[in-house]
Amino acid sequence: RGGGIGIEDLELAASHHVLDLAQLAEVRGVDPAKYTRGIGLDEMGVVAADEDVVTLGASAAERLLARSGSEGVRTLLFATESGVDHSKSAAVIVHGLLGLPSSVRSVELKQACYAGAAAVQAAIGIVARRPEEKVLVITADVARYGLGSSGEPTQGAGAVAMLIGADPSLVEIEPVSGLYSADVDDFWRPNDSTTAMVNARLSISAYKNALLGAWDDLQEQGGPSAEDIEAFVYHQPFTKMAVKAQQFLAQRSGAELDPEALVQGAVYDRRLGNTYTASLWAGLASLLDHRPGLDGARIGLFSYGSGSAGEMLTGIVRPGYMSSARAGSAVAALDGRVPVTVAEYEQLHENQFGSSEDVETPRVTTAPFRFAGVQGGARVYERNS
Numbered sequence: 001r002g003g004g005i006g007i008e009d010l011e012l013a014a015s016h017h018v019l020d021l022a023q024l025a026e027v028r029g030v031d032p033a034k035y036t037r038g039i040g041l042d043e044m045g046v047v048a049a050d051e052d053v054v055t056l057g058a059s060a061a062e063r064l065l066a067r068s069g070s071e072g073v074r075t076l077l078f079a080t081e082s083g084v085d086h087s088k089s090a091a092v093i094v095h096g097l098l099g100l101p102s103s104v105r106s107v108e109l110k111q112a113c114y115a116g117a118a119a120v121q122a123a124i125g126i127v128a129r130r131p132e133e134k135v136l137v138i139t140a141d142v143a144r145y146g147l148g149s150s151g152e153p154t155q156g157a158g159a160v161a162m163l164i165g166a167d168p169s170l171v172e173i174e175p176v177s178g179l180y181s182a183d184v185d186d187f188w189r190p191n192d193s194t195t196a197m198v199n200a201r202l203s204i205s206a207y208k209n210a211l212l213g214a215w216d217d218l219q220e221q222g223g224p225s226a227e228d229i230e231a232f233v234y235h236q237p238f239t240k241m242a243v244k245a246q247q248f249l250a251q252r253s254g255a256e257l258d259p260e261a262l263v264q265g266a267v268y269d270r271r272l273g274n275t276y277t278a279s280l281w282a283g284l285a286s287l288l289d290h291r292p293g294l295d296g297a298r299i300g301l302f303s304y305g306s307g308s309a310g311e312m313l314t315g316i317v318r319p320g321y322m323s324s325a326r327a328g329s330a331v332a333a334l335d336g337r338v339p340v341t342v343a344e345y346e347q348l349h350e351n352q353f354g355s356s357e358d359v360e361t362p363r364v365t366t367a368p369f370r371f372a373g374v375q376g377g378a379r380v381y382e383r384n385s
């Protein structure tokens, strides 16, 4: 192949339920075009009562490892901002569910939606020290805003699992990236809240500052110019944000950037809604599944996490990157979701099984793993029989 370190394979998982945003628009008294064209979303993933980031992440990882194998995996990094415990990591639970050997380090990472990119970089560092090792990176989130809030149509749920290794067959991540951090309260979730708080206008300007800051840093570090990047994929809290991001970047770089890449990189995110840490990687999966001719091409990957952190990574797409098995699996996960009405979605939104009170969850999801309930204050997971 071509050496380097990067993404060997990736796999997407979706929630059990889906809500058609046209139905939400009708009930909220909003023109559906505001959602489909204005913010660029068609559907929103909704988790069943027996699903959470652990079950989503484990499902994505199990399908990934079934296809690519777990040989050499000695680290599992789980990136999320909707974790299920303040202390125990989702990584350790997934490690158990997947039956991985005890000789695998397992840890959870958090910095809003950015933690997935941080996990990929940490994974690359581990592989650089010992190229025979592989790292399983899982990004998974359930995005929740208040009912009727401006953020409501930008909720979502999903996971992307990635295998990071030396001489990868999918995308080599280049060593130089652009970085940006700034402490800002644009979006956050206090410890006692199950829904996010957001200063919507500030969040868009904070995203812009992080994008341009990371881009300027990439240039200062000697990274590639915009003309040398064939297609960009951006963090997509709603897919219109990627359109705005590309306009900001075109202005800053003075380059003409390909608008078609935005459409090809948004196919899955339009149907998932915001998946926080997984959003950028679902965008990458979408681009790789829908854009032919990227063999050997350089792509740009912009990760943004409120609070705030941004990173502009670049990668070289490996020849033969298109895979009907990978693409078919993503479409099956999205098409297989069971629609809910707005009333059913509102009920699920109310019912949160997040407390330490003992409870048994209803058996709903048909995914490989389910959240069975809380026993003695601890969350219990099981393989779906």
Ligand code: CAA
Binding pocket: 031, 033, 034, 035, 037, 038, 039, 113, 150, 151, 154, 187, 198, 200, 201, 203, 204, 207, 235, 236, 237, 238, 240, 241, 274, 276, 304, 305, 306
């Ligand atoms: N037909 C077509 N378009 C329409 C329309 C119609 N009938 N009605 C409105 N629109 C368009 C508007 O013109 C606007 O487009 P532009 O942005 O291009 O001008 C778009 O639809 C949205 O309209 P509003 O700005 O009026 O929408 P809003 O204020 O109700 O909500 C939002 C937009 C504030 C972004 C809201 O979705 C929100 O609060 N989202 C959560 C915060 C967020 O995602 N921020 C992004 C940056 S932070 C981040 O990236 C981290 C993260 O994951 C959270």
